[in-house]
Amino acid sequence: MLSDALKKTIRHIHQQVADNLGDYKPRKGQNYLVAEIAKTLSGEYHKTQRICVMEAGTGTGKSLAYCLGALPYTFSKNKKLVISTATVALQEQLIEKELPFFAKHSGLDFKFDLVKGRNRYICSQKLAMALETSPEQLEFIPLSTAPLSDMEKKCLEQLQTAYQKNQWAGDRDSWADTIPDAVWNLIASDKHSCQRQLSGHQHCPFHQSRNRLNQMDVLVVNHSLLLADLDLGGGTILPEPDNCVYVIDEAHHLPQITRDFSSASGTIKGTIEWLEKLLKFNQKLANAISSQRAIGLNFKLADAINDANSLLKKVRDFLSETPFEFNDDNVYRFKDGELPSVLSALSKDLNDASLLILKHLRKMHDALTQDLSDGDVKAHVAEPILSETGVYLQRVENFNKLWFNLTHSSQSTPHARWIKQLEYKNNHDHLLADCPIEVGFYLKDKLWNECAGAVLCSATLTALGNFDHFSYESGLAGEDGVKYLKVPSPFDYPSQGVIHIPKMDSEPTDKDFTANLIRCLPDFIKKNEGNLILFSSYWQMGEVAKGLRAKGFSLLIQGEASRESLLSLHKSKVDGGNGSILMGTQGLSEGLDLPGNYLTNLIITKLPFAVPTSPVEEAQAEYVQKRGGNAFLSITVPDASKKLVQSCGRLLRKERDSGRIVILDRRLISKRYGKAMLDSLPPFKRQIDY
Incomplete structure (x- = not known):
């Protein structure tokens, strides 16, 4: 129950923050969110299930709302607040703007930090060795794709100098320029070789950052890092889930990111090749270990590798000899996720063999690590070998994940499984892949049942006016005590904008729709204003761009330059009074902030229906x-509705913005499902031409 003292504290903090916000306006919706978040977390609605799901429209001020609603309660219970986001942009906004302001003016004494994955930091030992010329210290480099170019070597030298002079903290994001992947892969920290117990690594940037975590009260992470911690059982990277209150911002991304995180894939011939390299490396690793710990382990490892390779060759032969009916993308999907009996049996054996490889390789790695720690092996000998062992361990872990996933029946937890035929060294190889269709059970078991409380928020969590689709995907459907909140934007939509659905000669399903777009778009483009035209496919965008350029239009097209460059040029053109026409696909329909005159004319060419061509989408259907069920109505339409709301959300970013949205897809009024999609959009003034 929310105590009177805590209510008073929240009101006091709210007033202090409001007094220091220059353009602050009391918002009924924001106040409602603050109260409901605090009530939910304090157990007012359910003693154990302290979870609320809130859709807060643009301009509601949800980050301030969850800080006000969650922080006082969290600190009163000596818990940690973990804020998880899907995008770097929101992380930067929280770390650089929102949290510093709240810490300064709330009166609460708390520390916060951004928690990044290990691979965003350098290993100082790897950095020191990366420019060594001694051949025995560079034996791990052949695992990279190619030798460094002169430009990449220069970048490496600059990184090394800056780090040695304390001019760079050693994380990828704080370096002013882009660090090429080839360079970063040589120096990035990894969990196998960059270990805290080794004296030479105790001051590596990653371990320094982790040392600070215990002192922090608020941790900002991304969804992938949160899932990585949950996958390890919780409490390995972040604090224990039962000691955390989670704010899952941009929560509409969570199911898809969880699905991606849980998937696995691997090529067959490519795996055989690197396993053969591991077989040769095995002896070098054994020779480096001075202690008696490794006696016999290299023979066991060799046996396990040989067993795995023998099994993989059987898989290779089976896939090559079976007449699969591949589609135009060279993909064959296994119906209902059920593998042929031969492949199913081989999967079980490969799961066992890969586990043995992992077990023996880890033991040998640990033995060399202990030798290095005891001083029995010199660092310049052990470090390169440990780096190479770390690469192999990562590969074996991924190798095992694929075959472990494939051994599990797809009846209880449905999986999409497929093979893709690839070109490989002037021949064919096969990529074998597995992806769970539903991940709600995973989130329920790992997160919702374990955490002290959770707030899930986004501007778009409902589809067709309800939370059903999201709650099912995220594992919250049917859970007692989950509080659902929908708070509209404070914008005055009818006076700030209009949705116009004009007459069209054809619908998107007609073959001449693209030609029709080229003919009619000039009538809806406002040359002297900020325009954004959104498409559902790159192909159609390209065809329309060619047609419009032939008519003399100057266009900024997604993919022809970086996102930052396009937006910068777009803004400069608008600032110069010349107007601008920006064209993009789904990548520009979310997270794009073009306030004021930068966007006053939004054109949506087609409802954003996903074509179920990917193996995962086909398997879902x-x-x-x-x-x-009806896959179109239960999956495709809700997803499209959510994306359409996101697209329309680009127009108004601030309370003084205005403009119009033109939707060139008549299915909004010609199809039965169209009315529900239209009703889900913000309440702009409607102009529908008949």
């Missing part, structure tokens, strides 16, 4: 239909 198959699974729904098998259970008697």
Whole structure:
């Protein structure tokens, strides 16, 4: 129950923050969110299930709302607040703007930090060795794709100098220029070789950053790092889940990111090749270990590698000899996720063999690590070998994940499974892949059942006016005590903008729709204003761009330059009074902030229906239909509705913005599902031409 003292504290903090916000206006929706978050976390609605899901429209001030609603309660219970986001932009906004302001003016004494994955930091030992010329210290480099170019070597030298002079903290994001992947892969920290117990690594940037975590009260992470911690059982990277209150911002991304995190894939011939290299490396690793710990381990490792390679060759032969009907993308999907009996049996054996490789390689790695720690092996000998061992361990872990996933029946937890035929050294190889269709059970078991409380928020969590689709995908459907909140934007939509659905000669399903777009778009473009035209496919955008350029239009097109360059040029053109026409696909329909005159004319060419061509989407549709459902209505339409709301959300970013949205897809009024999609959009003034 929310105590009177805590209510008073929240009100006091709110007033202090409001007094220091220059353009602060009391917002009924924001106040409601603050109260409901605090009530939910304090157990007013459910003693154990302290979770609220809130959709807060643009301009609601949700970050301030969850700080006000969650922080006082969290600190009163001596818990940590973990804020997880999907994008770097929001992380930067929280770390550089929102949290510093709140810490300064709330009166609460708390520390906060951004928690990044290990691979965003250098290993100082790797950096020191990367420019060594001694051949025995560079034996791990052949695992990289190619030798460094002169430009990449120069970058490496600059990084080394800056780090030695304390002019760079050693994380990838704080370096002013882009660090090429080839350079970064040589010097990035990894969990196998960059270990805290080794004296030479105790001051590596990653371990220094982790040392600070215990002193922090608020941790900002991304969804992938949160999932990585949960996958390790929770409490390995971040504090224990039962000691944390989580704010999952940009929560609409969480199910998809969880699905990606849980998937696995691997090539067959490519894996055979690197396993053969591991077989040769095995002896070098054994020779470097001075202690008696490794006696016999290298023989066991060699046996396990040989067993795995023998099994993989059987998989290779089976895939090569079986007449699969590949589609135009060279993909064959296994119906209902069920593998052929031969492949299913080989998967079980490969799961066992890969586990043995992992077990023996880890033991040998640990033995060399201990030798180095005891001083029995010199650092210049052990470090390069440990780096190479770390690369192999990562590969074996991914190798095992694939075959472990493939051994599990797809009946209880449905999986999409497929093979893709690839070109490989003037021949064919096969990529074998596995991806779970549903991940709600995973989030439920690992997060919702374990955490002290959670707030999930986004501007777009509902689809077709309800939370059903999101709650099912995220594992919250049917859970008692979950509080759902929908708070509209404070914008005065009818007076700030209009949605115009004009007459069209054809619908997007007609073959001449693209030609029709080229003909009609000039009528809707405002040359002297900020325009954004959104497409559902790169192909169609390209065809329309060619047609419009032939008519003399100057266009800024997604993919022809970096996002930052395009937006910078777009803004400079608008600032110069010349107007600008920006064209993009789904990548520009979310997270794009073009306030004021930078966007006053938004044109959506087509409803953003996903074509179920990917193996995962096909498997989802198959699974729904098998259970008697309609995949189009239960998956495709809700997803498209959510994306359409996100697209329309680009127009108004601030309370003084105004403009119009033109939607060139008549299915909004010609199809039965269109009305529900139209009703889900913000309440702009409507102009529908008949």
